[in-house]
Amino acid sequence: EIVMTQTPLSSPVILGQPASISCRSSQSLVDRDGNTSLSWLHQRPGQPPRLLIYKIFNQFSGVPDRFSGSGAGTDFTLKISRVEAEDVGVYYCMQSTQFPHTFGQGTKLEIK
């Protein structure tokens, strides 16, 4: 099983300032076809998760441009260029390269 490790687990941020979350996988997420199935999800309190970024850096439909993804192999990063109030909640990275699919522990974004 691929273990996904996120840092930090908690991130207090100031509105309008940038934020960054890291995710590391215990093995490479590159599959035999050269694809990397790493995504980022956001879960607001009391709500289901929603997809933000897929295949490292692709924005899902309707996701604001302030969200971006980067990385390769085993190290990945989600960046928010300017945090807005609606961005609070928990962020998860997820790998879908191998079964079982696995998630990071989650990073709680709070407004300072």
Next chain:
Amino acid sequence: EVQLVESGGALVQPGGSLRLSCAVSGFTFSSHWMHWVRQPPGKGLVWVSRIDTETNTHYVDSVKGRFTISRDNAKNTLYLHMSSLRAEDTAVYYCVRGSRDWVGVDVWGQGTTVTVSS
């Protein structure tokens, strides 16, 4: 509009059984892989199972032999049959659509709550 609506969650005793359903609309159900993901109270997300368009299935080890994922394309419905339930199966269960653009997931349902307790 894409919609996934789960139902069937309940309070059940340890060792009991339950069937969750997920009724979908707004997309061609038969063309998508489908997943179940669960979230224990106050904890993170755990992938449970996936069924592809050919009804091939995968499960996380903790539910193998106890849970069965299935689909009825005529009814646009996904199922999760759960048996020999344990306290650690207590969670919100989400029905999640597999993407057509990559092997991961995209749209999530609102979830249904399963509580295993005597």
